[in-house]
Amino acid sequence: MDDHHRDEATSSEGEFGIRDPEAFARNMARALEQIGKAAAAWVEPRERGETPDGGPIAYADVVSTLSEVSRYWLADPARAMEAQTHLLSGYLDIWSRSIRRLSGELEQEVQPSQPDRRFPDEEWSRNPFFDFLRQVYLLTARWADDLVARAEDLDPHTRRKAAFYVRQLSNALSPSNFVLTNPELYRETIAENGANLVRGMTMFAEDMAAGGGTLKLRQSDRAGFSIGRNIAATPGAVVAQNDLCQIIQYEARTAEVARRPILICPPWINKFYILDLNPQKSFIGWLVDQGHTVFVISWVNPDERHADKDWQAYIEEGLVFGLDIVEAATGEAQVDAIGYCVGGTLLAAALPYLKARGDERIRSATLMTAQVDFTHAGDLKVFVDEDQLKALEGMMAAKGYLEGSHMATAFNLLRSGDLIWPYFIDNYLKGKEPLPFDLLYWNADATRMARANHLFYLRNCYLENRLSQGAMEIGGLKVDLRVIDIPVYNLATREDHIAPAESVYAGSRAFGSPVTYVMAGSGHIAGVVNPPDRRKYRYWTGPAPSADLSFEAWQAAARETAGSWWPHWRQWLASHTSDRVPARAVGGSALSLIEPAPGSYVRG
Structure with a gap:
């Protein structure tokens, strides 16, 4: 490894290393306590025999719809092998370039002119580990989309559902949504010794309780708005x-x-x-x-x-x-x-x-x-x-x-990359209260x-x-x-x-x-x-x-x-x-x- 890559690795180790293990452990315990409260809020209505609205997506329908896509590809062994080979070839190419980069043969890749908004932090490309995760994720997501697009036997409604469900799964599984696989989140968690997760899980428990057993994702600080005063105020x-x-x-x-x-x-x-x-x-x-x-x-x-x-x-x-x-x-x-x-x-x-x-x-x-x-x-x-x-x-x-939460969730899912996961990250993983935003205040005022x-x-x-x-x-x-x-x-x-x-x-x-x-x-x-x-x-x-x-x-x-x-x-x-x-x-x-x-x- 040359001096440049050795310095890069040393810098990353210092940036991502736990500095106060005792404070970190204490905050992890407090965060787990809040997760327990959220779990209790989820369980409580179900113990009373109530079934909170599960939202617009029926998971049985997801399985049934995606099974139709699988059935198309598995019906022809040659077709299935082609799809698997294409994915494996992409993985090997990413792995090969990552190894060559670590050995100093390749410089840091130039970012596309329209970068993915989920990966703004420079560590996504500078750090070989996070760069590898990002590329594998994007390749897999594109491959899954392509499987749906090329499943020729699907009727239009099933294809639309399959594409929608795959998009939801891809958005949910993005490495940007997890502390250990998001360099910005990991860095902030280490810098705060996990205090961000304590704040975030406290909000998570509050939002689960506010939703009566389903998560009521907060998108705006509601305290700054009052209907009749600065909202809906025309005389x-x-x-x-x-x-x-x-x-x-x-x-x-x-x-x-x-x-x-x-x-x-x-x-x-x-x-x-x-x-x-x-x-x-x-x-x-x-x-x-x-x-x-x-x-x-x-x-x-x-x-x-x-x-x-x-x-x-x-x-x-x-x-x-x-x-x-x-x-x-x-x-x-x-x-x-x-x-x-x-x-x-x-x-x-x-x-x-x-x-x-x-x-x-x-x-x-x-x-x-x-x-x-x-x-x-x-x-x-x-x-x-x-x-x-x-x-x-x-x-x-x-x-x-x-x-009302049913329709609100449906509309949010149409743009989950904008209306769900950014707030999930900011609220619950960064521990940041959302800013006041009149449009999102209205959006959350579901009927x-x-x-x-x-x-x-x-x-x-x-x-x-x-x-x-x-x-x-x-x-x-x-x-x-x-x-x-x-x-x-x-x-x-x-x-x-x-x-x-x-x-x-x-x-x-x-x-x-x-x-x-x-x-x-x-x-x-x-x-x-x-x-x-x-x-x-x-x-x-x-x-x-x-x-x-x-x-x-x-x-x-x-x-x-x-x-x-x-x-x-x-x-x-x-x-x-x-x-x-x-x-x-x-x-x-x-x-x-x-x-x-x-x-x-x-x-x-």
């Missing part, structure tokens, strides 16, 4: 409520307002205040500043009383109730409606349902990252098939609802799903894709989007992992009226909640979607504009309604104010 009042929702009207900030009020139908997965996150990022506040009378539906967090509330109930007791209250408060029968995510899907389904009854009070519809065609619905389809729906129905049978509502949604949309085909039935009526003849503004976001831009585009072709399709930059949340004064991202506009124009062709023809899509939408809305009237008082003369915005339902 207004609850002007009506029923068992399913409250209707909030916001105070005017301009002398005149648009004649048509705006009614917002937010998703019931999480809470409406993503559109009123803080004064600087509030879409609702911006609408008020632009001279609109704004109403929003604040859905209740359902419990056993709401088990049988289906989509018809959410339309009647949510949207129709909201329309009635808007008319009572303002005297206006015509409304511009906005639906976000699944709230937009509900709004789209409600339009033909209401039209069939002669209710045409909604005169324009804005759908924000909302799907009506689920052909290209992305990885959430992984969680929906007949077996999984049957298991989900059994899970909800006793209580009448699905725990339950009413049984009938959720099963209807999953079956009719994700599993059978009935809405875009005119086959969805609500209250005995088949809803056909082709009868819609009002202006529709359909917003997608380019990096959306929940409502992919291609999926939103496909849905645009299901409506009877011409649709203005716009694609914003970023993802499902940041692409929507993007105030103009932040000057972030960009958006694309192009020709009207049609059966003859593919999504790829639309992208090729689209024009890019820097900044927020909000002003473009406002111009679109103004082109369909331009009348102005004096600003309205909250509740008007007909309604009594129940409580200040954001109301009590959002705190449930």
